Amino acid sequence: MADQELIPIYIMNKQYLVPPTLTIMRALEYAGYKLIRGVGCRAGFCGACATVYRTAGDYRLKIGLACATLVEPEMYLAQIPFFPAPRAQYHLEELKPDMSALLKTYPEVLRCLSCGTCTKVCPQDIDVKDYMAEAMRGNIAGVADKSFDCIMCGLCAARCPAEEKQYQIAILCRRLYGKYLAPRAEHLHKRVQEIMDGKHDAELIRFKTMSKDELKKAYYERDIEPE
Amino acid sequence: MGYPQYMRDSIAKVEATRPRRLQETFPMLTAQEKQALLEKFHPDYIREAMRELRVGPNKGTRTPHELADLLEARPVLDPKAVNLDNVDYETDVLIIGGGGAGSAAAIKAREAGAKVIMATKLRHGDANTMMAQGGIQAADKENDSPAIHYLDVMGGGGFTNDPDLVEALVKDAPLVIQWLESLGCMFDKQPDGTMITIHGGGTSRKRMHSARDYSGAEIMRTLRDEVRSWPEDIRVIEFAPAVELLMDTNGRVAGAVLMNLETNEYLVVKAKCTIIATGGSGRLHYQNYPTTNHYGATGDGLVMAYRVGARLAFIDTMQYHPTGAAFPEQIVGLLVTEKVRGLGAQVVNIDGEQFVFPRETRDAESAAIIRECVERGKGVTTPSGIQGVWLDSPMIEIIHGPGTVQKELPAMVRQFGRFGIDITKEPMLVYPTLHYQNGGIAIKPDCTTDIPGLYVAGEASGGVHGRNRLMGNSLLDVCVFGRRAGITVGQHFREVTLGKLTLSHLDRWEKELKDAGLDPKVCAPILLPDYTRRKGV
Numbered sequence: 001m002a003d004q005e006l007i008p009i010y011i012m013n014k015q016y017l018v019p020p021t022l023t024i025m026r027a028l029e030y031a032g033y034k035l036i037r038g039v040g041c042r043a044g045f046c047g048a049c050a051t052v053y054r055t056a057g058d059y060r061l062k063i064g065l066a067c068a069t070l071v072e073p074e075m076y077l078a079q080i081p082f083f084p085a086p087r088a089q090y091h092l093e094e095l096k097p098d099m100s101a102l103l104k105t106y107p108e109v110l111r112c113l114s115c116g117t118c119t120k121v122c123p124q125d126i127d128v129k130d131y132m133a134e135a136m137r138g139n140i141a142g143v144a145d146k147s148f149d150c151i152m153c154g155l156c157a158a159r160c161p162a163e164e165k166q167y168q169i170a171i172l173c174r175r176l177y178g179k180y181l182a183p184r185a186e187h188l189h190k191r192v193q194e195i196m197d198g199k200h201d202a203e204l205i206r207f208k209t210m211s212k213d214e215l216k217k218a219y220y221e222r223d224i225e226p227e
Numbered sequence: 228m229g230y231p232q233y234m235r236d237s238i239a240k241v242e243a244t245r246p247r248r249l250q251e252t253f254p255m256l257t258a259q260e261k262q263a264l265l266e267k268f269h270p271d272y273i274r275e276a277m278r279e280l281r282v283g284p285n286k287g288t289r290t291p292h293e294l295a296d297l298l299e300a301r302p303v304l305d306p307k308a309v310n311l312d313n314v315d316y317e318t319d320v321l322i323i324g325g326g327g328a329g330s331a332a333a334i335k336a337r338e339a340g341a342k343v344i345m346a347t348k349l350r351h352g353d354a355n356t357m358m359a360q361g362g363i364q365a366a367d368k369e370n371d372s373p374a375i376h377y378l379d380v381m382g383g384g385g386f387t388n389d390p391d392l393v394e395a396l397v398k399d400a401p402l403v404i405q406w407l408e409s410l411g412c413m414f415d416k417q418p419d420g421t422m423i424t425i426h427g428g429g430t431s432r433k434r435m436h437s438a439r440d441y442s443g444a445e446i447m448r449t450l451r452d453e454v455r456s457w458p459e460d461i462r463v464i465e466f467a468p469a470v471e472l473l474m475d476t477n478g479r480v481a482g483a484v485l486m487n488l489e490t491n492e493y494l495v496v497k498a499k500c501t502i503i504a505t506g507g508s509g510r511l512h513y514q515n516y517p518t519t520n521h522y523g524a525t526g527d528g529l530v531m532a533y534r535v536g537a538r539l540a541f542i543d544t545m546q547y548h549p550t551g552a553a554f555p556e557q558i559v560g561l562l563v564t565e566k567v568r569g570l571g572a573q574v575v576n577i578d579g580e581q582f583v584f585p586r587e588t589r590d591a592e593s594a595a596i597i598r599e600c601v602e603r604g605k606g607v608t609t610p611s612g613i614q615g616v617w618l619d620s621p622m623i624e625i626i627h628g629p630g631t632v633q634k635e636l637p638a639m640v641r642q643f644g645r646f647g648i649d650i651t652k653e654p655m656l657v658y659p660t661l662h663y664q665n666g667g668i669a670i671k672p673d674c675t676t677d678i679p680g681l682y683v684a685g686e687a688s689g690g691v692h693g694r695n696r697l698m699g700n701s702l703l704d705v706c707v708f709g710r711r712a713g714i715t716v717g718q719h720f721r722e723v724t725l726g727k728l729t730l731s732h733l734d735r736w737e738k739e740l741k742d743a744g745l746d747p748k749v750c751a752p753i754l755l756p757d758y759t760r761r762k763g764v
């Protein structure tokens with residue numbers, strides 16, 4: 001790293017010098033932290049690494065995923081590895097896919113101020129305010145679709161002045177949609193029934209009892225569905 | 228940010244050949260060509276990278292040094308440091324690992340009336356399952372059948388797979404999709420409800436089901452949410468990895484010792500049935516490859532099971548995913564989903580020319596890319612000195628229409644977009660990356676092992692995929708065998724009466740090491756990799 005200039009960053013207000021090409025996560029490690037909290041997939045999928053920071057001379061509070069955000073000079077940062085926003089207690093079968101489900105589980109949904117702070121902080125660039133508006137209208141399908149890319153990092157809930165748990169509301173809506181509202185895949189249910197009825201057993205056993213050479217032959221000669 | 232000029236020059240060649248390439252696909256390898264290619268270029272065939280194990284049930288089996296070091300290591304736990312008369316938790320079922328397999332097992336074991344403890348290293352769901360993008364296979368279309376799926380799986384695995392496990396996999400597959408949907412998983416569908424399914428490497432039918440490119444995340448968060456619906460029956464203990472299995476005086480596995488990662492305190496969990504669902508080992512960085520795996524993928528389950536005498540299978544073969552990101556530096560090794568090729572993107576070299584059929588099985592596709600860079604010198608070298616070839620994602624927009632990439636691959640668009648690369652317009656530079664542990668602890672179709680009381684499911688198990696797993700069969704494996712493990716322990720737990728708890732297997736292990744003339748300095752399981760001050764992870 002000798003040929004590279006190091007930049008100062010502040011981890012919980014203590015200065016460390018790190019290479020500018022690192023993500024926040026790698027910079028924490030470079031600084032000597034062996035991470036336990038605030039790290040999971042290291043690839044932007046699990047939401048374990050929510051981070052808040054400010055940079056010198058800028059009044060704004062910024063957010064990012066530590067695994068996917070580059071360090072900047074004079075960055076003051078802290079991780080939010082856990083934010084208390086427990087899931088409501090429910091069983092999916094006891095709910096109906098409409099407003100009643102939300103009122104039963106997260107009645108505070110109606111307290112949303114539509115201020116848009118959640119949208120501003122979402123590291124996935126989801127329009128959280130917009131799906132919360134769908135939630136307030138009881139449009140389960142709308143919430144499910146618009147919140148789909150959520151990784152449940154919890155930053156929206158952490159910053160919400162109305163104390164909503166947006167991401168918990170979102171997963172409830174997605175599950176309700178998947179179970180009750182998504183159009184039914186008839187071919188799937190048909191196939192499951194066939195398997196239960198043993199209709200595929202004979203063909204399977206035929207392959208299972210082939211010699212290795214016969215199986216190889218069948219494999220290399222099998223027809224391939226065109227693109 | 229974005230690509231430097233010299234890389235743009237190569238991209239210009241990729242663009243120039245694109246119209247011609249849209250009309251032509253590189254031919255598939257014959258069986259002989261494939262074998263020759265693998266032997267010369269696949270990392271599994273590098274002899275110096277492996278060695279024979281000198282102790283334990285797989286004595287004489289070859290495996291990469293990195294794994295051998297851990298399988299031959301000393302325990303982390305000092306038996307004198309725990310008092311086994313002081314049991315912290317007693318339960319019917321202990322599940323070690325909070326990924327897809329562990330969660331599916333928990334749901335099914337609870338359904339059967341068992342009280343469950345799930346111990347996990349990081350948070351529940353911080354796991355490889357969460358990261359899967361491409362999809363999950365199931366033969367549920369008219370032109371497909373479990374038997375055709377069977378043939379694809381066996382061929383993909385080099386005809387080495389355990390046929391009974393494969394039968395279970397393909398027969399349960401449609402059932403699993405139905406089950407996931409009943410739990411609220413949102414699969415990609417046509418307006419009439421037909422599942423949208425595409426090809427993956429090595430498939431002869433389009434049977435890859437997806438949930439945009441968050442397929443694993445959708446499955447993981449749904450299973451996790453379902454587990455959380457039953458707090459009275461399933462107790463989840465996070466940041467508490469198992470460090471050693473417990474046995475009873477009758478030779479049955481009887482729980483585990485957990486370690487609270489924050490206080491370093493040990494917890495004794497006594498359980499009638501114990502399921503290992505600890506996933507893979509990409510974070511061991513075999514042969515120094517970067518990896519797609521989550522932070523906790525350190526092979527702990529294999530180490531713990533090996534010490535109680537469980538046999539491992541196919542531990543000499545790892546899967547290198549052909550398309551790991553090679554640029555920019557910050558995301559090197561991270562996965563570029565196979566779905567990109569499934570949607571029609573080709574793999575091309577520095578001159579913009581194809582050199583391999585885009586959907587060979589992963590082992591062959593990887594070997595071809597390594598050959599293109601290492602032997603033929605037709606790779607593009609990045610500013611940090613690694614090589615890669617182009618994955619021509621803009622083709623997808625031409626084949627399927629503008630907007631397809633954004634709609635089908637939002638996670639990829641986001642991943643590269645963060646570093647100034649627009650994959651709807653520019654190709655991605657890729658190189659093979661360590662992705663999957665093909666083998667693991669040998670299981671039977673009901674997830675039992677050679678050792679009573681010990682059950683295994685998911686990536687920690689071995690046999691179902693033989694020497695090479697096909698895309699979309701692992702999410703499937705995790706659900707099929709996670710469920711089966713839960714169902715099996717649900718049938719067994721009532722009949723179990725445990726003897727006295729013991730760690731005497733550790734004494735036996737020490738003796739075995741001594742008898743083999745080994746005095747290892749390494750202690751395992753390692754739980755987490757150490758990246759402090761390390762470059763280029």
Ligand SMILES: Cc1cc2nc3c(=O)[nH]c(=O)nc-3n(C[C@H](O)[C@H](O)[C@H](O)COP(=O)(O)OP(=O)(O)OC[C@H]3O[C@@H](n4cnc5c(N)ncnc54)[C@H](O)[C@@H]3O)c2cc1C
Pocket residue numbers: 323324325326327328329346347348349350351352353354355356357358359360361362363364442443467468469470504505506507519520521523524525527528562662663684685686687698699700701702703705752754
């Ligand atoms: C980036 C990526 C993309 C993928 N894409 C696909 C795809 O498109 N299709 C497909 O079919 N497959 C895919 N796979 C493979 C598939 O996702 C995994 O193989 C599968 O999800 C593994 O599930 P699992 O439950 O066995 O393990 P995991 O999901 O990894 O869960 C293991 C859990 O055990 C925990 N653990 C580990 N050690 C301990 C311990 N000592 N004590 C307690 N807990 C422990 C871990 O922290 C984790 O929570 C992909 C994998 C990766 C990494």
Ligand code: FES
Pocket residue numbers: 038039040041042043044045046047048049065066067068
């Ligand atoms: S570590 Fe998973 S999102 Fe950053």
